[in-house]
Amino acid sequence: MSVLEPFGARLRRAMDERGPLCVGxxxxxxxxxxxxxxxxxxxxxxFSRTVVEAVADRVAVMKPQSAFYERFGSRGIAVLEKTVEQARAAGALVVMDAKRGDIGSTMAGYAEAYLRKGAPLFSDALTVSPYLGYGSLSPAVALARESGAGLFVLALTSNPEGPEVQHAVRADGRSVGATVLAHLAVENAGEEPLGSFGAVVGATVGDLSSHDLDINGPLLAPGVGAQGATPADLPGLFGPALRNVVPNVSRGVLRHGPEVGALRSVTEHFAEEIRAAVGGA
Structure with a gap:
């Protein structure tokens, strides 16, 4: 089975061709x-089929949330498998939002489920949690490299509980979130045109000027739309890293269903606003 071109290269091309919008x-x-x-x-x-039909042929990334499929058991997972397959067939890259995080063989098992090419749930990238220690992600990092897939690591999330961990300061004076970003910069060093190991950085977290977002990898930015952030906020928030930002809109698009035409229209509206905000970044 052939190895895919690295996720970072495929994502850079998709963002350049379709714009950087991710629809959840x-x-x-x-x-x-x-x-x-x-x-x-x-x-x-x-629901899933309609969203894919409406937007998968026109956005760079789609991000299914695994939890809403898992709650239906094996039949829900079967729908998730089909959704991933259909979205990728339409040309979108799929980021599986599962936020997996564990140690050793268990982390390796999660990696096999989502990052092994040919697996039923194989996705272009997977969201993961580093809060059992960044090194606990090693099995996922290794398999992603082998398969041409990517990771998005939780770094600076916008949920109100996040700062108690992510803003905690280590003995070396650096915050936990900043440490995660530094690890990702090492993973992506020397990769062109873009590394495959990204960070999740919420678009509603506020001032990021004290954080080095130059990780040579993508920055998945949830929070645009229903959570309050706008495309116009992105340049001020992400600064020089703006070109690598993948803004995610979920409810802001999905609440306009079930009509395919309405979903397409609002997606195109967000895409145009994001292109205008990103400009020549």
Whole structure:
């Protein structure tokens, strides 16, 4: 089985060709209800298929949230497998939002599930948590390199509980979040045109001027749209790292369903606003 071109190179090309927008696929119960769908596997499948049909051929990245599929057990996972396959077939890169984090053979098992080419849930990249120690991610890093996949590591998230860990200061005077960014810069050193190991940095976290975001890798930025951040906020927040930012919009797009035309229209609106904000970055 051939090895894919590295995720960072594939992502850079997709961002240049389609723009950097990432659209989330978050089929939680309230959204299914808002779309007039039942909170069951049939509703889950209809929701997912509609989102993929509407936008997967026009955005760089799609990000399904695994939890909303897992709650339906094996049948929900089967829908997730199909969703990943369909999105990738339409040309979008798929970032599996599963936030896996563990140690040793267990972390290796998670890596095999999402990052081994040919696995039923193989995705172009996986979100992971480094808070059992960055070194605990080693099995995922190694398999991602082998498979041409990538990782997005939680670094500076916008949830209110995040700072108690991410802003904690180590004995060397550097925050935990800053340490995660430094590790990623090492992973990506020398990679062109872009490294494959990115950070999750929320678009609503506020002032990032004290953090070195130049990790030579992508920065997945949730929070645009329903959570309050706007495309116009991105240049001030990310500064020189702006060109590598992948803004994620989920509810801001999904709440306009179930009509495919409406989903496409709002996606194109966000994409144009983001292109205008990023400009010549």
């Amino acid at each position: 696929i978050d089929p939680h119960a309230s959204l299914l209800a808002a779309w007039g769908l039942n909170d069951d596997v049939a509703g889950l499948e209809r």
